[in-house]
Amino acid sequence: MILGIGVDILHLPRLKGLLSRRPDRFLTRILTEVEQKEFKVLQQQAGGADQEGPLRYLGARWALKEASYKALYPHHKLTWQDVTVAKQDGKPTLVIPEKERFGIGKSHCSVSHDGEYLVGQVLFESP
Template structure:
């Protein structure tokens, strides 16, 4: 059963401007540890791809916060929600700390997709309730 749906569109130029104004502090505030390493690697190889990566993660976290219905209020924090990729490239959500415990207690599962073009990043998240285990 669907618990919630969230979507977000992000102007990559706005993310670029914020990064220029605040420096790496902005990325460190938004990204979890694994995401931050990927961002730094991608940005080192290509500034524009690094910024697009940051924008897609920002957008996906906004969409996730909408799907769970709490916005950016505890236990939802930027760094407690990471948007990572399987080796195939498929994105997935990894939660940490209090947010992970809150999510697990409600038996929820999340699905995320994201995309970017030269000036925009978009994401879509569906959160569903896992069905109860069947009795033997």
């Protein structure tokens, strides 16, 4: 049975502006420790956080975490740190510790981007 569905759209220039104000504080708020390490590697390879690769990495995590929140709200209120976005076989996947706490059996997610926009969609199934 479907527990919840969430979707989020993000305008990447808005994210770029948010990132430029206080990058370290912003990144530690939005990304888990694992995601922060991956982001820093991408940032070093690309030559900056505002480059296309790192910005899309951050945007995908933002959109999927927002979509996750929307999928479970108002019964559960996920925080940015409750969800880690990882890749499995080239596809995004959600890692949520103690899934039983939220009543989540399986999770499904997808990200798409076109130009300055990025969209994330999440579907949670009950066990």
